Amino acid sequence: GAVVSQHPSWVICKSGTSVKIECRSLDFQATTMFWYRQFPKQSLMLMATSNEGSKATYEQGVEKDKFLINHASLTLSTLTVTSAHPEDSSFYICSARDAGERQKLFFGSGTQLSVL
């Protein structure tokens, strides 16, 4: 089946540094990728929608200068958390929609970010 690879699985960083998370679709083309944030014991909150070759669309309340999203190819989207602070600590999950089978959405394994 389709696989979405997300790296790293977990990262610990100091406050003020930037962290990049990669999301790759391994065996399909993903014209659209989504980034979610999940706090402990809560649901997934959609942060932004990333379309290949264009600017990401951010949900209300999500700072686009804080969470930089780049979707440079049909198989890769990246989320960069800039100048991270402890309140950015969370579980981040990417997902990708198969361009050929639009009803299917595949999820990455998630990245646990801890900012000290």
Added chain:
Amino acid sequence: ELKVEQNPLFLSMQEGKNYTIYCNYSTTSDRLYWYRQDPGKSLESLFVLLSNGAVKQEGRLMASLDTKARLSTLHITAAVHDLSATYFCAVDNFNKFYFGSGTKLNVKP
């Protein structure tokens, strides 16, 4: 803004019992998804419901969709401990997925 509401939020049940999780959503959509999440893990796709009246079954889980009522259900039959997890429904609305709050299921031996 689209709202997706799940209930119950927590469900503790004995093995062998049946129960239903409900998912209501606030806008028109004909695509409803169910996912399972284990602690510290990502989401595992369970069902994709694409039309009114759709019913899908896999093992002890059965999902249905009523687009007129904007309601989906996930029915658990004769629960076993391995089904303990958090279950999410999600609605596809204009190319965006919106998730319910999740139902944390604990099946006691």
